[in-house]
Amino acid sequence: MEPASRTLAHLSDIHFGKIADERVVGALVEEVNAAAVDLVVVSGDLTQRARRHEFRAARAMLDAFEPPVVVVPGNHDVRAWWHHPVDRLWRPSKRFRKYIADDTTPAFAIDGLAAFGLNSAHGWTIKGGRIRSRHVAEMEAFFAEQPPETFRVLTLHHHLLHLDALGDHDVSRNARAALDAAQRANVDLVLCGHLHRSHVQLVELPVEAGGRTGLVIASAGTATSSRGRGSNKGINFYNRVEIEGAAFTVAERQFDPASGGFEEARRTTFERSLS
Template sequence: MKIAHLSDIHFGRIAWPTIVEDLVAQVNAERVGLVAVSGDLTQRARREQFEAARAMLDAFAAPVLVVPGNHDVVAWWHRPLRRIFDPLYRYRRWITDDLSPTFVNDEVAVLGINSAYGLTIKGGRIDAATRARIGSFFRSVPAGVFRVLVVHHHLTKIHALGRHDIARHARKTLEEALEAGVDLILCGHLHISHIEPIEIVPGSRRLVIASAGTATSDRGRKGHRDTNFYNLITVLPDAFVIEERRYLPEERRFLTESTARFERQVQPERVPLS
């Protein structure tokens, strides 16, 4: 099965006139089984930006699983009370009111979680109820399926970027994901394409974290400032492959920039880390 991982669309800051159309066409041509979008569909959570995002999501042939990002939270200066009491009201109206979306078939189980709140800084947070949801969901899915967690904010540092925020309670979230048998975490937020295997505890089961660069905006970071990326994940019986695909505007297509292959690991029984 193939999964297209997109992030940081940022309608309102689209980089190239045809990039959204080209992205949709290429993802549909890949015949993916799922499109996972890890937040920041909009630049400023404006109505017209959400309408454009809704149109893009509807254009995908495959099912779509999407979580919000901090840019999908209404701005303080625009709706201060909404920011406090209902920060995702526009996201809920145009995208979905499900902030814990799921997708399950015979091959994969995918859970999206929310890390974007009105009263937190842009690094985001993952509260106790959301962390508990990780364990309860993955305990309910069939044994042996490939397990994917989707979240907007980063749970680990990317050392090449220097200092940057990670989500509050990131360590607890990673521990919960490890205990739940998660194989792959998909995220965005930092606008850089980065794939890294990690061990939460030395000698423990490995997790892979795949960050997608901004798929369509002009807000790339560091060496990716003028480039756009999405990830294509292929889940095989004994391994999974992540392709980082970069947009070539002169050719109107995304080409594979790099490929990483990881062997699938045995999913252990849920055993507390301490």
């Protein structure tokens, strides 16, 4: 069966509390709602300090999107050690669950598109992230239920492997198990953030592991905050993913302060293959 054509928007590192430009949130919502997007994926760090007013602002933004939304927490969305040590250890996602989503490992499926979110932000970690084995098993089981032609998206805040192009950076604990499971599950695309730099890369995987031998990782820049890093300092990005038959394109879209809107910065197309 020919895969369905689908479009999704990938946002990350919103960081309410450190918004770069008062226009950028509205411009982002307006563009996504006008683009016939089937799903919005948010890969964490909706807030700067997990404060109530930051979560309320994030909730208002999410409610403004017309498409359905899949969102996972980032390390900035859990309570700070120095303010709430008990909550950080035992109720780290208390406010995220109250204001954003009770389910921190969300799943979504429509004809031609399936997405699963892993929670890599936990109270026992500082910023590097940790993935629970039971969530990896749930992810693999979810994708096993999908038709073979379905485009499969995995999202989490932290990274599953080191990408040399991004320099020295954190990799989530238990990432190897999650990456192996994603390969077995024939995941097409991993959406993450955390580093505040926009980067898209095809990663080659070992043949003996089974499943796909190539996996695309899209690490989003900060969509709305003033915390861009390196070559992305002072720049806001989000990704638009266009799935068409046996190919898909990741378009990195950049905010232009002069026009008050987003424009395409880079566009990379990949072929889907099970071999």
